[in-house]
Amino acid sequence: MSVQRNDWSLQRKGIIDQERHKDRVREAIRKNLGSIVSNEAIILSDGKRSVKVPIRSLDEYKFRFDHRKRKHVGQGDGKTRVGDVLGREDGRGQGKGGSGPAGQDAGADYYEAEVNIDELAALIFEDLRLPFLEEKAKQAVPAKTTRFNEIRRTGVMANLDKRRLIFENIKRNARTSSGAKFGNVKKEDLRFKSWEEDNRYESNAVVLALMDVSGSMGEFKKYIARSFFFWMVRFLRTKYDNVEIVFISHHTEAKEVTEEQFFTQGESGGTVVSSAYQLALEIIRARYNPRDWNVYPFHFSDGDNYYSDNEEAVRLADELIGTCNLFGYGEIGEEGTSGYRRSSGALLSIFKDRLHRKERFVGVRIDEREDVYPALKQFFGQRGVEA
């Protein structure tokens, strides 16, 4: 019988096995990237660092009872009667009201993993390359920046670091006599911020997000476009210092819109694709000189262009390709109708047939959420390496 205290500082088993678990999560994520890439929790994460994503095959599977088909015993506050409702099965808002084994939803064979978006991005970008990057990066403009990164005892009063001054003052007071409090500021307490001049090379990229907002583009199609652009911008940010994104929506006419309008507003009417390309070219000419900017236009549509416009669309697309690094075109089908409903008159096949500079064109077809990841891979595929 004794009470002791030992040195446990070398005990790291829990941490080591925690790492094993993390490995497993990572592996499972890698296997499920297709469905994770287009998960709402991430696309709509709004700047959160990490999100919860359901991942298949990561639970500890055991023979267990289906708790939804089972009777449980509970305890009340003394006034429970037969017929009282404790909670609703899916009532997230009001909680389960203590309906027993929470978080054991039968039927759901997935595990909710907390995923750090940066880590996830690293996994996704692992096999992505940036096509046709070199030439632009070399021509990047030198930019002069000033960075405050040093502290000195002398300097201009305007650069006084007040926080540090208070710190130093308290420390000195504590050292000398009067105890650790602020007061009696002397010259030796003063601290000044100082700076360095920095010449950095900046590389710029602009994504021209073009989207068809004609009547036929529904919620699902917009969501696909959104998740694609989410990763595209994120990926470009890892390669370029400065990534801008321009949103252009079009039906029979094109206009530049805000991000919110781009993803939420629906319009009706037909589709004239060339109008969007025309506007894109104008914007590039006016604001994003291809000598300084890497330009990535990407266009989402359902491919139902006016027949008479196809000629013009192809011509402008060729011109667009001439000015930019890579031109992408994504044709989105109806949700869950993969394969058989590919309309033959669709733009994708026309582009594939008739564009002159196909090496800088990527056309993808997206029918389901899971297709977003392959599309990303195709767009940022290996091709840029040998170019």
Added chain:
Amino acid sequence: MADDREIKDLERALEQIWEIAARLGLDPFPTRFEIVPATVMYEIGSYALPGRYSHWTFGKAYHRMKTMYDFGLSKIYEVVINTNPSYGFLLETNSPIQNKLVMAHVLGHVDFFKHNAYFSKTNRRMVESVSSHAGRMSEYEFKYGRKTVEEFLDAVLSIEEHIDPNFFIKQERPPQTEEQRAAGLPKEGRYDDLWKIGEPVASPTPPARELPRGERLPEKDLLYYIMRNSPALTDWQRDAMGMIREEMEYFVPQMQTKTLNEGWASYWHSRIMRELELTDTESIEFAELHAGVVSPHKGQLNPYYLGYKILEDIERRWDNPTAAEREQFGRKGGEGREKIFEVRELDNDVSFLRNYLTEELCEELDLFVYELVEEEEWTVTEKRWERVRDQLVSNLTNFGFPYIVVADGDYNRNRELYLKHQSEGAELDANYARKVLEYVFRLWGRPVHLETTADGEQVVMRYNGEEHEED
């Protein structure tokens, strides 16, 4: 930070607590307390024993516990290890009163470990055993690759609870009958049969022998049966399986007695603390802590609370029996303490609740049965106390796990494994069952079948290594 003075204080308190416990009739193993930082506490908590083999599931549990602690959502005050001598771990951030309460509580557990019948066969040197298991396991990892071992363990762990806790009763070799023993005595010498050469064989029909364990069916111990009979396992895999099975044999009694054990420890920490001389502030702090431990959780059942209430109720009923009880059962009164000591020795959760949960207590605790009605609303469907009690007992049967047995190890005359779920009303989570069948296939190496009921109908789920079938 606990400095030497604090440790001295705790040792003094421990001596006092020990003395009170002994005076009140507790008889624990010698117990060693250790003050540890939170990381170590949660590590021991998530592995349930220090020094076990490595597996990601422990890491997952550790991470979850540690996160809960870091965010202030939950906190373990104590961890106790059932060995001789026993170990109790105290969290270094505990207040002195918390530590005293924990020490008293731990002594309750240790007394229970020592005397409860279900623990009579547990290995009291389990820490050494698991550490030798861990050594072997990491040797296998080195030899066969971490991935290989991990994947194998995933499969074994999916059925780890399916062992037979009464294995020691139904032994490996059937016990000899009286005649056999008598016939065997006096033993023939080793070479005596040489003298019989040429004589007719005396007993051409040896008495019908029962099959040894592992060949007898049905077999509740899936781990044992598969370990022994699987056509697919290699030696190291059988060994790893045996280690896990041995560790589960150690843990199962704890799973079988959760309510009673926690009730017992809570009962005793409250009795012991009452005897300590506490200042007013200390008394208030203790009262708050105690209330926290044995408070009813809204909607759910708190095993600490339930066990505590039932034990107190037993003591009251045997101390002051009603006239009817005196007459009918011959209770003399004043036997409360004695009775609860008997309960701690003989019962597990199932018998404890079945024997001692009374109508009045069900009423007082406001227990009820609830279920999902129309797949939508969790609704209270039963308040009649006998039904409530029976439901509770049924949910605790086989410590809450489905009762599954091997019915045939040579099904279809093809060495396929046929498992049977003895359902008694509650149905399996089919998705999970399918996943587990995949794991069992990995262990057995040939098609596996599971007979169970779904929506009131008998079904057989099958997995042949490629696809699932059901009929």
